[in-house]
Amino acid sequence: MMGHHRTSYSSNTIPLDPTIPISSVQHLLVDVDFFKRAKNPGGVNKPQLFKKHRKSRQLKSLQSSQVWKNGKRDAQVLQMEEWFPSIAQPLSAPASHPNARGKAKSASNISMQSLSLRQHAPVSYKNDCPESDIGKYFYKLPGELRNRIYRLAVLQETKTVEVTTKPETCSQGACVHTKTSFNVPGIANTCRQMRWEVMPIFVAENPTWAFDAGVVHNCCVGNTIRSLGDYADLIPQFELAINRPLWNRDSFTEYATYRFTLFPPKHPIANGQWALVQNEEEGRVICDCAPRKLLMAMDSQREPVGKAVITFVESEEWADFVWRVRKTKQQHNHLLRCKKCGEVVFNN
Structure with missing residues (x-):
């Protein structure tokens, strides 16, 4: 007959010191019910954290399959793609179909590229050359030979890049010089890699960039310099014309x-x-x-x-200087002289 069982303590099991009062160890002499768990049919309540979550039907079938128990990692990945089609599939993964388990590829025919999920694009730095399809045979040429071809294509015979415009082209509408494709050679518009390779040669190895009076x-x-971006820092010298x-x-x-x-400060003349x-x-x-x-x-x-x-040519002082020069119609010998430099001055 099951009932309460009182644990007895004797002097042989628990040595007591006569100097210690019995009230100090009273909390140790408690009734221990060893059958409390057996009386409760539901058992001891478990915390919510340790309760098992209900498995889905797909997960149960996946864990009970032979591929999950004895298969290799590659086969398990393909099996998960079949049971969980909502996950983004790799490039060459088979289409999700209920009867596609028997047609799954073997582990030996699976490449790591087909199993890789979406990855973040590598970080590109400012000086990294972008890779583009610049031709099957041109890409195989050495860099020195490609640079020689670039020089034949973009270097001017006069060693001067002439930035010109037709009369009333930009004054009556949008400025066409804001587009990079308008200001650079056509070879630089082929692809990103070719622009990355040809632009330093075109900008830096042409000694002078001449802007005519219309520009x-x-x-x-x-707008022209702004369209070149960081390549504008490589221009050796700028020539500005006023009519x-x-x-x-x-x-x-x-x-x-x-x-x-x-002339920029890096120029020998400056x-x-x-x-x-x-x-x-x-x-x-x-x-x-x-x-x-x-x-x-x-x-x-x-x-x-x-x-x-850009700050120089878009300043109010330079705009006022250009306006005064264009407005003056007198002959050169009929104008006043500057008291500081002694040259002809336009104060109209």
Whole structure:
């Protein structure tokens, strides 16, 4: 007959010290019910954390299959793809079908590429060359030979890249110089890898980038340089042209062209600072004190070449200088002289 069982403690099992009061060990002398679990039909309640989750039918079938018990890892992956079609399948995985278990590929015919799930794209750095399909045979050529072909294609005979525009092209609509494809050779628009290889040669090995009067008057220089991105920092020198109409009373005679060459600090002529030089074959040198004030600010800021030139050509001082030169119609010998530099000045 089952009942309560009281555990007896004797002096042989628990040695007691007469100096210790019995009240201090009273909590040890408790009734222990060894049949409490047997009396409760439901057993001891388990915490929610340790309760087993209900398995799905697919998971039960998968775990009871021979592939899951004795198969290899590759076969188990294919088996999971059949039972769980909601998971993104690899490139060459078989289509999910209830009867596709018998037609599964063997482990020996499975490649690691077909088993790989979606992976994150590798991190690309600024100086990493992008890989593109630039041709079956051209890609196999050595880099030195490809550079030689690039030089034959993009280097100008005059060693000058002439940025020109037709009259009223950008003044009556959107500027066409904002597009990179318009400002670079067609070979640079083939693919990303070819642009990455040919652009440094096209930008840096052409000594001069000349912007004609139409581009300067329509304020397209900044858009052209901005479209080149970081490649604009490789331009050796910038040549800006301004046309001034000459009139004899009421009749137009000709245009007087003034060319200003802007040298970055890295150029040998600049000696570590921005330099502005006038190149005029007919000796029509004018006062350029106003643009030179901008060079002092450019030397102090030390910005990248492309960003500094954009700041220069889009400044209010340069726009006012170009406007005054274009507006003046008098002959060269009828104009006043600058008190600082002694050259002809336009103060109209």
